Amino acid sequence: MLVAAGDDIGTVLREARRNVLLLTVAQALLGVVGPISFAVGGIAGHQLLGDDKSLATAPLTAFNVGMALGVILVAILSRSIGRRFAFMAGATVAMIGGMITAAALFQASFWLFAAGLAILGSSSGFTQKLRFAAADASPSFYKASAISWILGGGIVSAVLGPQIVILAGDFFAPVWFAGAFVALIPVCLFALFFFIPLRLPEATKASSAEAGLPARSLREIAGSQRFLTGMVCGISSYALMTFMMTGAPVAMVVGCGFSSDLATLGIQWHVLAMFAPSFATGWLITRFGAERVVACGLMLLMGCAAVAHLGLALWNFWGALVLLGLGWNFGFIGATSIVAQSYRPHEADKVQGFHDVVLFSTVAVSSFASGKVLAAYGWDMLNAVIWPVAGLCLLLLVLLMRSSKRAAA
Numbered sequence: 061m062l063v064a065a066g067d068d069i070g071t072v073l074r075e076a077r078r079n080v081l082l083l084t085v086a087q088a089l090l091g092v093v094g095p096i097s098f099a100v101g102g103i104a105g106h107q108l109l110g111d112d113k114s115l116a117t118a119p120l121t122a123f124n125v126g127m128a129l130g131v132i133l134v135a136i137l138s139r140s141i142g143r144r145f146a147f148m149a150g151a152t153v154a155m156i157g158g159m160i161t162a163a164a165l166f167q168a169s170f171w172l173f174a175a176g177l178a179i180l181g182s183s184s185g186f187t188q189k190l191r192f193a194a195a196d197a198s199p200s201f202y203k204a205s206a207i208s209w210i211l212g213g214g215i216v217s218a219v220l221g222p223q224i225v226i227l228a229g230d231f232f233a234p235v236w237f238a239g240a241f242v243a244l245i246p247v248c249l250f251a252l253f254f255f256i257p258l259r260l261p262e263a264t265k266a267s268s269a270e271a272g273l274p275a276r277s278l279r280e281i282a283g284s285q286r287f288l289t290g291m292v293c294g295i296s297s298y299a300l301m302t303f304m305m306t307g308a309p310v311a312m313v314v315g316c317g318f319s320s321d322l323a324t325l326g327i328q329w330h331v332l333a334m335f336a337p338s339f340a341t342g343w344l345i346t347r348f349g350a351e352r353v354v355a356c357g358l359m360l361l362m363g364c365a366a367v368a369h370l371g372l373a374l375w376n377f378w379g380a381l382v383l384l385g386l387g388w389n390f391g392f393i394g395a396t397s398i399v400a401q402s403y404r405p406h407e408a409d410k411v412q413g414f415h416d417v418v419l420f421s422t423v424a425v426s427s428f429a430s431g432k433v434l435a436a437y438g439w440d441m442l443n444a445v446i447w448p449v450a451g452l453c454l455l456l457l458v459l460l461m462r463s464s465k466r467a468a469a
Contacts, residue, residue: 069199075259076198080206082254083190086147087213088220089251090187093154093180093244095221097123099327100229100237101177102310102431103320107236108170113314117306117431119174123181124302124424130185131416135409143193144258150186151252157183158244165238176241183248185420192412195400197260204350204397208342211393214335220247222328226321275407278414287411289460290398293354293453295419297391299426300361300446304368304384305330306430308377311439316372326381333385341393350397351461357390358450358457365446368439380443391453398460 098120106116130150137146161176194206224243231239281287308330309323345353364383370376403411433441 072199073202076202076206079197079258079260080194080209082258083194084209084213086151086251086254087187087190087210088216089247089254090151090154090183091214091217092221092224092247093157093184093187095217095327095331096225096240096244097177097180098305099222099225099309099324100240100320102306103313103323104165104173104237105170106310106314108168108173114432114435115170116310116435117427119170119177120306121424121428121431122174122178123184124420124427126178126181126183127185127188128417128420128424130182131188131413131420132185133182134186134189135413138189139409143189143260144255147186147190147193147255147258148252150183151248151255153186154180154183154248155245157181158241158248162238162241165241166232166235180244185416188416188420189412191396192400192408193260196405196408203400204345205342207393207396207400208338208340210338211335211341211389212338214338215332218328218331218335221331222324225324273404275404278410281403281407281411282414284402285460285463287399287402289456290350290395290402291415291418292456293358294392294395294399294415295422296449296453297354297357297361297388297395298419299422300449301334301384301388301392302423303426303430303445304364304442305381306427307434307439307442308381310431311434311442312377315434315439316377318374318377322374326378329378330381330385333382334388335385337386337389338393341389344390345394345397350394350401351457351464353390354394354398355454355457357387357392357394358453360387360390361446361450363387365443368443372439 101120101123102117105119106113109115130153134146134150137149141149157176157179160179161173164170164172164176191207191210194210195203198206224247225237225240228239228243229237231242282291305327308326309320312318312323312326313320341353360383364380364387367376367383368380399411399415430442433445
């Protein structure tokens with residue numbers, strides 16, 4: 061969002077903060093879909109399968125495929141009915157997904173369970189657009205903070221989601237976990253009401269402030285070094301996080317004999333670590349630069365792999381999951397900021413849509429590969445994948461920083 065010459069910067073900032081607050085609350089409520097799905101998706105999938113358990117994480121792959129489709133659908137609906145109504149539709153989709161997933165558990169149907177998680181994933185695709193909506197509705201100097209506040213709403217999700225699993229998961233016992241998905245319905249209904257008072261700028265208004273600059277082609281934007289580096293680092297941070305997080309509950313419960321409650325608490329600490337630093341991440345990006353923040357995130361991901369390699373005690377799993385969450389926060393928020401610097405407001409929809417489709421398609425592959433690799437090679441192999449991927453991203457960041465210094469000289 062650019063500030064026109066006649067606009068009062070204080071008024072613009074107050075409006076941006078109001079929108080960001082509403083979107084943050086909505087993010088906090090709708091964000092429980094992910095923690096609930098990932099806390100129980102692999103375990104429930106394992107229980108619903110027969111002798112071949114290699115497809116245990118397939119429902120979580122369906123979740124990520126649904127998320128990739130959701131980001132396409134939200135872009136289409138945003139253009140046709142506006143972002144506010146598109147977000148309300150996403151909350152409705154989440155309620156439908158909760159009902160179908162619960163019904164699948166009652167029927168002990170693995171593939172219906174996967175379909176339900178795919179629908180829940182598509183609703184999360186809508187939720188992913190919230191961070192971009194906050195950034196686009198904010199003046200340039202407030203964009204990084206707006207993104208951090210939206211993702212900071214995940215702190216509530218990190219606590220609320222796992223606690224819903226623990227407190228409501230056995231409500232319909234012996235149909236385990238069905239209660240958690242039923243509980244999604246009132247939570248998402250409540251979130252829907254926070255979209256009603258939103259006042260988001262239309263794309264046409266944003267583009268009118270661009271002083272007649274023509275929209276560049278997607279190929280031109282996507283071919284720039286800044287966009288490519290931001291996208292590769294963001295995708296790698298997200299895919300590595302999903303790869304480890306998907307396999308961790310199954311490794312803990314099935315492989316090491318820990319209770320499902322301990323695995324769920326591990327996911328809670330992980331999601332807290334994902335979102336708790338978000339209130340400071342925007343300031344860190346402003347102070348030190350997005351590239352350095354992403355590099356810090358990648359080194360934290362390497363630290364996650366190191367802790368996981370040390371053993372199979374509870375602290376190894378929880379410690380690795382916390383470092384995994386911290387690494388995702390710095391890596392993904394920083395990379396999102398890099399990507400946001402590569403396009404103009406009137407180019408946002410096509411760039412964001414392309415970025416998120418590639419992102420969540422890759423994440424879907426990583427979640428499916430997690431179950432296959434865990435079944436075939438074990439927990440240590442999941443950890444080993446982090447090293448080469450994070451190393452490649454660090455190299456790309458170094459090249460981008462050198463290029464930026466040359467351009468500034």
